[in-house]
Amino acid sequence: MSSRENILAAVKSNQPAFVGAPVIPHFAQGEINLVEKYGTVLSGIGGKLYLVETHNQVLDILQTDFFGPAKRVVSNLGYLSAMAESYTSDANPHSFKNVDLFVVESRLAVAENGAVWVTDQEIPQRALPFITQHLAAIVHKNDIVATMHDAYDKIANFDYGFATFIAGPSKTADIEQSLVLGAHGARTMTVFVVG
Amino acid sequence: MKDHAQLSETFNEDEPRVNWHDETLWFVRQKRDKAAHGIPEWEQLRETASQIKNNVLSNLSEYLVQFEEQAKQNGITVHWAADAAEHNKIVYGILQQNGVQQMVKSKSMLTEECHLNEYLKEQGIDVTDTDLGERIVQLAEEPPSHIVLPCIHWKKEEIGVLFHKHLGTPEGNADPQLLTHAARLNLREFFLTRRVALTGVNFAIAETGEFVVCTNEGNADMGAHLADVHIACMGMEKIIPERKHLGVFLRLLARSATGQPVTTYSSHFKKPARNQEIHIVIVDNGRSKQLGRADFRNSLKCIRCAACFNTCPVYRRSGGHSYHTAIAGPIGSILAPNLDMKQYADLPFASTLCGSCSNVCPVKIDIHEQLYKWRQVLVQEGYAPAAKTAAMKGMGFTLSNPGAFNVAGKAGRWVVKNVPFLVNNRFNAWYKQRDMPEAPKESFTEWYKKNKAE
Ligand code: SF4
Numbered sequence: 001m002s003s004r005e006n007i008l009a010a011v012k013s014n015q016p017a018f019v020g021a022p023v024i025p026h027f028a029q030g031e032i033n034l035v036e037k038y039g040t041v042l043s044g045i046g047g048k049l050y051l052v053e054t055h056n057q058v059l060d061i062l063q064t065d066f067f068g069p070a071k072r073v074v075s076n077l078g079y080l081s082a083m084a085e086s087y088t089s090d091a092n093p094h095s096f097k098n099v100d101l102f103v104v105e106s107r108l109a110v111a112e113n114g115a116v117w118v119t120d121q122e123i124p125q126r127a128l129p130f131i132t133q134h135l136a137a138i139v140h141k142n143d144i145v146a147t148m149h150d151a152y153d154k155i156a157n158f159d160y161g162f163a164t165f166i167a168g169p170s171k172t173a174d175i176e177q178s179l180v181l182g183a184h185g186a187r188t189m190t191v192f193v194v195g
Numbered sequence: 196m197k198d199h200a201q202l203s204e205t206f207n208e209d210e211p212r213v214n215w216h217d218e219t220l221w222f223v224r225q226k227r228d229k230a231a232h233g234i235p236e237w238e239q240l241r242e243t244a245s246q247i248k249n250n251v252l253s254n255l256s257e258y259l260v261q262f263e264e265q266a267k268q269n270g271i272t273v274h275w276a277a278d279a280a281e282h283n284k285i286v287y288g289i290l291q292q293n294g295v296q297q298m299v300k301s302k303s304m305l306t307e308e309c310h311l312n313e314y315l316k317e318q319g320i321d322v323t324d325t326d327l328g329e330r331i332v333q334l335a336e337e338p339p340s341h342i343v344l345p346c347i348h349w350k351k352e353e354i355g356v357l358f359h360k361h362l363g364t365p366e367g368n369a370d371p372q373l374l375t376h377a378a379r380l381n382l383r384e385f386f387l388t389r390r391v392a393l394t395g396v397n398f399a400i401a402e403t404g405e406f407v408v409c410t411n412e413g414n415a416d417m418g419a420h421l422a423d424v425h426i427a428c429m430g431m432e433k434i435i436p437e438r439k440h441l442g443v444f445l446r447l448l449a450r451s452a453t454g455q456p457v458t459t460y461s462s463h464f465k466k467p468a469r470n471q472e473i474h475i476v477i478v479d480n481g482r483s484k485q486l487g488r489a490d491f492r493n494s495l496k497c498i499r500c501a502a503c504f505n506t507c508p509v510y511r512r513s514g515g516h517s518y519h520t521a522i523a524g525p526i527g528s529i530l531a532p533n534l535d536m537k538q539y540a541d542l543p544f545a546s547t548l549c550g551s552c553s554n555v556c557p558v559k560i561d562i563h564e565q566l567y568k569w570r571q572v573l574v575q576e577g578y579a580p581a582a583k584t585a586a587m588k589g590m591g592f593t594l595s596n597p598g599a600f601n602v603a604g605k606a607g608r609w610v611v612k613n614v615p616f617l618v619n620n621r622f623n624a625w626y627k628q629r630d631m632p633e634a635p636k637e638s639f640t641e642w643y644k645k646n647k648a649e
Contacts, residue, residue: 004275007431007479012256014487021250021436022243024443027236041456090469093421094387112446113456126468127420130413130460148442148457155438157403161269161466165445167457170413174328174344175371176351177219183327184379184386185413185460 029146034111035193038144042114045168046181047189055079058138058192062103074128075103077138089124096125102132102186109139109191110151110165116191117151119163126162135166135186141195196519198541198580203513216348217511223344224505226454227555234450244443245559248496251434252486258401258434259477265404269466271473279309282478286311286393286426287318289474293424295391297321299382301408301415302329303395304342304499305428305478307521323385325414327378334361340515342522343452343501348514382414392418396429396475397498398444402437405465406475409448409458416462427464428476431483432495444498447557451500485533490568494529496558503552503562509545518542525552525562532569540578543569 001009039049052058056079063083074096075084080103087096096102104123106116116137120126129135145151155163170185181187197205207213231237251258263273276282282305290298300306300322312322312333324333328345332338334357339345346354355369364377394415399406406427408415419425435444441461449455467473486492504510504524515523520531520539525546531539543566552562573579 002275003277003281003479006277007275007477007483008256008259010479010483011259011431011486014483015255016253016486016489016492018253019246019249021440022246024243024439025236025239027239045455045459097383097387110457115457115461120468127417130416130420148446149439152439152442157438159465160463161468162462162464164416164460164462165457167455167459167461170411170459172327172375172412173453174326174331174346175349175354175374177222177344177347178351178371180372180375182379183375183412183414184325184382184417 024149027147027149032111032146034144034146035141037111037146038109038114038191038193041111042168042189042191045114046171046179047114047168047191050190050192052192052194055138055194058103058136058194059083061192062101062136071100072098073101073103074099074132076124077103077105087125087128091125093125093127093131096128096131099128099132101134101136102128103136103138104129106137106139107143108151108154109137109144109193110146110148110167111144112147113165113167115151115165115167117155117163117165119158119160121160123162129164129166130170130185132186134188134190135169136190136192137166138192138194141193144193196538199513199517199519199545200541200580202517202519203545206514206517207512212350213512213514215350216514219347220505220511223453224502224555227451227502227505228454230450230454230456234446240443240447241557241559244447244498244557245496247435247440247443248558250436251432252492252495254436255431255434255486258436259431261401262399262404262434263477265402266475267404269404271404271467271475274474274476276476276478276480278480279478282306282309282428282476282480283311283314285476286428287315287320289424289426290315290320290391293391295320295424297323297389298391298393299323299325299385299389299418299422300393301395301410301418302326302345303393303428304522305395305430306393307338308480309478310521311428323382323389325382325385325418326410326412327375330378330382331357334358338516338521340523341501341504342499342524343504348516383417386417386421389418390422391424391426392422393426393428394419396427396433397448398435398441399429399433399475400436400438400441401434403465405438405463406433407441407445407461407463409445409461411453411455411459413460416460419462419464420468423470424472424474425464425467426474426476428478431477431479432497448498448500451502451555451557481534485530488533490572491529491533491565493560494526494533494562494565496560497526497530498558500557502555502557506551506555508547508549508551513545518545525566526560529562529565529569532573536573536576536578540573541580543567543573544580 073084108117169181170183172183331346341347351369358364396406397409449458528542550563
């Protein structure tokens with residue numbers, strides 16, 4: 001017998017009598033201002049939040065407040081074409097090694113932990129949000145949910161190849177528990193909440 | 196071979212360092228408390244997680260088959276390994292097939308358990324650990340001492356010296372920011388040149404065939420997305436039934452581990468990217484056996500958050516290496532004897548049975564009760580360390596005989612007060628390097644009797 005058959009047989013004969021999976025309770029979060037909560041949590045984990053009304057404001061802020069013009073900015077968002085180069089899914093991921101800023105739209109953010117959700121629909125190049133030095137995400141205020149349970153309710157059985165929650169800049173505290181932002185992934189994370 | 200008590204003795208020689216180790220981990224424990232207290236439904240969440248895991252264990256063979264089927268449909272290659280040796284061979288086989296001599300690896304306690312790095316080194320493969328803490332212990336040629344914080348036993352000045360030697364950072368510089376940045380620059384070169392990346396797996400979803408990898412540093416993603424081949428190694432207990440169950444576990448994991456609301460990255464790998472391959476290696480290595488031990492199977496519910504390490508007074512004051520096994524701490528002390536009762540007979544005794552571990556465990560494993568049960572098994576099977584057996588027999592006698600307990604208590608207090616060197620000696624492992632507490636003048640029982648009479 002192969003290892004597969006041996007393992008499955010051993011597991012089958014050793015597993016206890018069947019018990020069903022529980023129903024995940026509905027944890028009501030009461031009256032909370034989701035944008036406010038999201039912003040508080042995001043700044044707590046080292047991210048930065050901008051509240052904007054239009055996508056043009058995003059362009060303005062990125063161009064003036066946030067970023068100098070000489071850097072390499074990558075994004076497929078039409079309203080950023082004045083400052084960003086676009087990319088395709090068949091590019092070599094290594095070609096992004098000197099990207100300074102990557103900007104992406106997210107359709108789901110989570111107030112309780114500051115995360116944005118992106119799938120390969122938004123990031124046809126999986127490496128981009130990680131290899132870039134700085135990451136900016138744009139999310140509509142109606143797309144912020146309270147908890148991870150709400151997030152998975154929305155994700156449901158959406159079919160992706162790759163998807164990820166990103167909550168703040170990459171970080172480590174491996175040296176004596178001193179928090180350092182910018183481990184291997186993006187060194188900063190900026191989120192624009194629109195609407 | 197030295198046992199836990201002897202190894203902790205070495206660790207305890209430097210008392211200020213032990214205090215520092217103790218305090219650093221207690222700080223992490225406090226962060227966990229703060230995060231947990233911020234979630235009103237915390238206890239319900241733990242209960243739900245525990246019940247989901249009960250379901251997983253009771254239906255594991257079916258879930259494994261379902262997971263494999265889905266993963267295959269998604270274009271992932273699935274391998275099965277009965278033990279560490281087979282796991283290592285499978286990984287090596289994939290490297291050979293691709294004609295590759297070098298790979299990057301992100302944190303995977305399973306590969307530590309299987310001693311993959313050592314094995315691959317013997318085959319001439321160059322493995323680079325990319326988690327900062329793991330990189331530090333790798334450069335120092337040591338195993339990790341903690342499953343979440345691999346170099347928690349290292350001081351920044353020592354890391355400064357290590358990095359000066361290996362990465363050329365300025366001599367005498369021990370600034371965590373500078374050292375981390377140096378590692379970032381150095382490891383980017385590895386991410387950009389390695390064609391194979393190995394990662395661990397935090398959760399594998401039977402329903403969809405996808406798996407989730409959680410990191411703060413982003414090293415798993417940097418490795419996986421920049422390589423041609425991604426190998427993901429998982430213990431078979433990592434299965435959870437449905438995607439929506441991730442909501443429960445991702446809310447618990449990082450809060451329990453470091454007090455963060457969630458790890459920076461929770462990456463869901465479902466299908467390989469264009470021109471890439473994904474391999475999953477499902478490993479048994481004693482897990483099916485543990486599943487058959489009714490008293491110990493709950494240990495397979497573990498999600499490796501390390502909350503039980505950070506809260507454990509014995510772990511904090513003896514250090515991870517004293518456990519002489521890949522997974523240290525309270526949970527490691529339950530898992531290790533399953534693999535080898537003789538070699539790890541000392542570990543279930545490395546506990547005060549205070550129960551703090553069971554109180555913080557996000558999946559409600561009865562950790563301290565299992566440690567206590569292992570002691571019985573080990574004594575019965577004749578593996579228990581001699582000194583501990585005698586102490587246990589004494590304990591068993593007093594616990595079943597309150598009269599004797601009173602006398603022993605009185606006598607004990609007399610001994611502590613009058614001949615402290617008798618208690619504070621080498622036969623009493625837990626008082627090593629510490630002064631015995633001052634003996635109370637009267638016990639609660641004596642006080643109660645007296646005060647009731649008065
Ligand atoms: S036993 Fe519980 S507390 Fe310990 S590492 Fe596992 S899940 Fe965390």
